[in-house]
Amino acid sequence: MSNASIPRPEFPRPQWVREEWLNLNGTWQFERDPGRSGEQRGLPTADRLSGEIVVPFPPESALSGVACKDFMPSVWYRRTVTIPERWRHRRIRLHFGAIDYKARVWINGREAGSHRGGYTPFALEITDFLKAGKNGIVVCAEDDTRSPLQPSGKQSSQYHSHGCSYTRVTGIWQTVWLEAVPETYLAEAKLTPDLEGARLFIEAKVDGPAKGMTLIATAFADGVEVGRTHAVCVGNRATAVIELSGVRAWSPEDPFLYDLDLRLEQAGHPVDRVRSYFGLRSIAVDPPAILLNGKPAFQRLVLDQGYYPDGIYT
Numbered sequence: 001m002s003n004a005s006i007p008r009p010e011f012p013r014p015q016w017v018r019e020e021w022l023n024l025n026g027t028w029q030f031e032r033d034p035g036r037s038g039e040q041r042g043l044p045t046a047d048r049l050s051g052e053i054v055v056p057f058p059p060e061s062a063l064s065g066v067a068c069k070d071f072m073p074s075v076w077y078r079r080t081v082t083i084p085e086r087w088r089h090r091r092i093r094l095h096f097g098a099i100d101y102k103a104r105v106w107i108n109g110r111e112a113g114s115h116r117g118g119y120t121p122f123a124l125e126i127t128d129f130l131k132a133g134k135n136g137i138v139v140c141a142e143d144d145t146r147s148p149l150q151p152s153g154k155q156s157s158q159y160h161s162h163g164c165s166y167t168r169v170t171g172i173w174q175t176v177w178l179e180a181v182p183e184t185y186l187a188e189a190k191l192t193p194d195l196e197g198a199r200l201f202i203e204a205k206v207d208g209p210a211k212g213m214t215l216i217a218t219a220f221a222d223g224v225e226v227g228r229t230h231a232v233c234v235g236n237r238a239t240a241v242i243e244l245s246g247v248r249a250w251s252p253e254d255p256f257l258y259d260l261d262l263r264l265e266q267a268g269h270p271v272d273r274v275r276s277y278f279g280l281r282s283i284a285v286d287p288p289a290i291l292l293n294g295k296p297a298f299q300r301l302v303l304d305q306g307y308y309p310d311g312i313y314t
Helices: none
Strands: 021-023 026-032 051-055 074-082 091-096 102-107 110-116 122-125 134-142 176-181 185-194 199-207 213-221 224-232 237-243 258-266 269-278 283-286 289-292
Touching (some): 091 102, 185 269, 199 224, 199 258, 213 237
Antiparallel strands (some): 026 074, 091 176, 102 110, 199 237, 258 269, 283 289
């Protein structure tokens, strides 16, 4: 499948962007497992599943190519991928935007990890499971919307939609992708804007050996640098403050966003780089009003209830 025809081709994590990534959306092998016997039947190591599906659309949806509206307590996915040669000395992370509800993942027949929760993204470090050439990825998703122990939102517990409960969503329903990172990389950062002080607080977390590492943070407004700072890693964290030259507040009328460049360096040599963004605004409560940038914000809200008919959740 060409890049132009991959569904949801955009980078799935816009506030934490790296250059080296690979979108795994598109056609996967697929099999329903109503008896939950797939593991006993050897599906984690199978060369082929019985059908196909278009990821990331749930099998209940028309866009998936499956369009099965019945209950599916267990489903299986499989595809192969060749890791780019330029990633040879990198750590490889496999990301899932969302799988409803319980997921297990195998790489080349070995279980690499699991996740519980249908609405949260997760990632697995799969470097040690990979081999040269083609690598097999197998996913099993279990989903029981009729169980009182499983949060299912407004997914119907009956065969048909009823009342304000709608078509169910099973399995993968958000983008699947690979990411290549160095041995030591920027894992995440908490960004806290300070409108009154015209600055941004950064609390970054580093994964891997961080001794001697320095975080370089640069803010841009419309492509022009408006602030830069650096901080030495202490343990696996770095805390920094960018003083901004000039203030342009975020508001619904002017939803301006600053660009943020985060670099990890060691002895002046680049180690990792992430691009992000932030808005400069303040929120406070002055009963009965909610204040945005020090002014009361009138909220006019509409409930748009129901799911997208072709992709349901996706």
